[in-house]
Amino acid sequence: MVEMVVEGVETTIEGTGYVVTLREKGGHARFPIAVGFAEARAIKTALRGDPWPQPHDLILSLLQSFGAVLTQVEIRTLMGGVCQARLCIYWKGRWVDVSCRPSDGIALAVRSGCPLLVAEDVLAKAGWVLSCIGSSRPAPAADDPSLAIFRDFINSLKLEGPGESSG
Numbered sequence: 001m002v003e004m005v006v007e008g009v010e011t012t013i014e015g016t017g018y019v020v021t022l023r024e025k026g027g028h029a030r031f032p033i034a035v036g037f038a039e040a041r042a043i044k045t046a047l048r049g050d051p052w053p054q055p056h057d058l059i060l061s062l063l064q065s066f067g068a069v070l071t072q073v074e075i076r077t078l079m080g081g082v083c084q085a086r087l088c089i090y091w092k093g094r095w096v097d098v099s100c101r102p103s104d105g106i107a108l109a110v111r112s113g114c115p116l117l118v119a120e121d122v123l124a125k126a127g128w129v130l131s132c133i134g135s136s137r138p139a140p141a142a143d144d145p146s147l148a149i150f151r152d153f154i155n156s157l158k159l160e161g162p163g164e165s166s167g
Contacts, residue, residue, distance in 0.1 A: 001074060001117035001118065001119055001120065002024055002027075002029065002117065002118050002119075002120055002123055003024070003025040003115050003116065003117055004022035004023060004024055004025060004029075004031060004116050004117065004118050005022065005023055005025050005116065006020060006021075006022060006023075006043065006047060006106060006110060006116075007021040007022060007023040007030065008020075008021050009021075009035075009040050009043050009044050009047070012034075017034055017035075017036070018034070018035050018036065018037065018039070018040035019032050019033065019034055019035070020032070020033045020035055020039075020040070020043055020103065020106060021033075022106075022116065022118065024123075028129050029123055029127050029128070029129050030127060030128050030129075031075075031118055031122075031123055031126060031127040032126070032127075033075075033083060033102050033103065033106070035102075035103040036103070039101070039103035039104070039107070040103075042054055042055070042056055042103070042104075042107040043103065043106055043107050043110060046107050046110035046111045047110055054107075054111075056104070056107045056108050056111050057111060059108060060108065060111055060112055063089065063091075066091065067091065067092065068089050068090065068091035068092075068096075069089065069090045069091070070087055070088070070089055070108060070109075070112050070114050071088050071089065071090050071114055071115075072088045072109075072114050072115040072116070072117055073085060073086070073087055073088070073100075073105035073106065073108060073109040073114060073115070073116050073117065074086045074088060074105075074117045074118075074119070075102050075105070075116075075117070075118045075119065075122060076119050076122070077119065077122065078121075078122045078125050078126055083102045083122065083126075084099065084102075085099070085100050085101060085102040085104075085105040086098065086099060086100065086105070087100050087105060087108065
């Protein structure tokens with residue numbers, strides 16, 4: 001598992017959705033997760049430290065009132081383009097894993113200050129490395145099959161110099 005922090009919450013290029021970008025703590029890897037409006041708002045509110053209670057604050061208050069502690073949030077699997085996350089809770093001397101949406105887990109991790117972890121295989125499938133300098137994680141090889149879609153797109157471009165046309 002790789003510890004991550006929230007780098008930002010942005011709208012998509014189309015302006016119809018939101019993306020939360022996680023950054024490897026002390027590293028260069030990035031991991032984007034698409035979220036809806038309400039989820040983006042909840043995470044942004046948590047990042048700002050907004051004093052108004054939100055539903056995720058209620059969840060943390062309930063855990064605390066029962067003597068439970070959210071110890072970490074894990075994004076463990078990626079199936080069909082959808083991430084699966086777990087809340088790792090310590091309660092009455094035992095560990096309890098609770099399934100959740102990654103966006104809810106992220107909002108809870110930001111609010112509680114607990115670690116946010118992404119499985120290495122998930123990061124390898126859907127993450128990227130911003131810079132390989134000083135990173136323990138190598139950049140993908142140029143012939144990596146997962147980059148084929150990008151190679152095909154670039155090769156399909158008809159690049160023209162100034163004043164040239166393809167007609």
